Amino acid sequence: ETGVTQTPRHLVMGMTNKKSLKCEQHLGHNAMYWYKQSAKKPLELMFVYNFKEQTENNSVPSRFSPECPNSSHLFLHLHTLQPEDSALYLCASSQDLLSGLTYSYNEQFFGPGTRLTVL
Amino acid sequence: AQTVTQSQPEMSVQEAETVTLSCTYDTSENNYYLFWYKQPPSRQMILVIRQEAYKQQNATENRFSVNFQKAAKSFSLKISDSQLGDTAMYFCAFMVSGDSNYQLIWGAGTKLIIKP
Numbered sequence: 435e436t437g438v439t440q441t442p443r444h445l446v447m448g449m450t451n452k453k454s455l456k457c458e459q460h461l462g463h464n465a466m467y468w469y470k471q472s473a474k475k476p477l478e479l480m481f482v483y484n485f486k487e488q489t490e491n492n493s494v495p496s497r498f499s500p501e502c503p504n505s506s507h508l509f510l511h512l513h514t515l516q517p518e519d520s521a522l523y524l525c526a527s528s529q530d531l532l533s534g535l536t537y538s539y540n541e542q543f544f545g546p547g548t549r550l551t552v553l
Numbered sequence: 554a555q556t557v558t559q560s561q562p563e564m565s566v567q568e569a570e571t572v573t574l575s576c577t578y579d580t581s582e583n584n585y586y587l588f589w590y591k592q593p594p595s596r597q598m599i600l601v602i603r604q605e606a607y608k609q610q611n612a613t614e615n616r617f618s619v620n621f622q623k624a625a626k627s628f629s630l631k632i633s634d635s636q637l638g639d640t641a642m643y644f645c646a647f648m649v650s651g652d653s654n655y656q657l658i659w660g661a662g663t664k665l666i667i668k669p
Contacts, residue, residue: 476659524598542657544598
């Protein structure tokens with residue numbers, strides 16, 4: 435496996451179900467991200483993990499719960515979702531650079547996404 | 554707050570033609586990066602090209618080039634000699650330099666269709 439992988443690719447769940455999305459990166463990166471992509475809307479950053487610590491939570495509802503057990507794996511645990519949560523969920527990873535560098539930049543590499551449908 | 558606007562929801566051109574996708578952004582920052590990402594039907598988001606705001610020279614990557622107008626806050630993507638494989642959603646994105654969370658601000662995307 436190379437790059438960033440996500441499983442499952444498709445998921446259909448009822449509002450009372452509990453499921454998890456999995457992301458794995460094989461690039462040796464130390465930062466991972468969850469994004470939500472809805473039709474005709476900009477990507478929304480949900481969570482950021484740098485060095486396994488969550489550093490960003492953009493007011494995401496508590497029915498989404500991230501877990502980052504190590505720098506290669508990222509999970510998104512789902513429970514009691516709503517139909518409006520149906521979307522493509524993308525995982526990305528990057529190599530976090532030291533903060534303080536004026537022109538620091540790191541490319542984010544994306545997985546193929548999980549298409550989630552909540553009934 | 555930073556925003557990114559892509560005013561063309563969909564475009565289509567004939568194969569081998571040149572097409573330009575527009576992107577404007579709003580920021581009060583002086584040091585930042587701009588990106589164009591491509592998302593084909595396979596859904597894998599791929600970086601096409603990036604531009605550092607401090608560089609005056611426009612970035613180019615093979616058939617892809619940008620027209621970066623910092624004063625106008627404009628960042629358009631030109632695809633020359635378009636190919637069928639260029640059919641995809643194209644997203645413009647922005648990142649403040651030195652942002653410790655490396656947060657990308659995204660446009661809503663432009664669907665580009667290359668017709669044979």
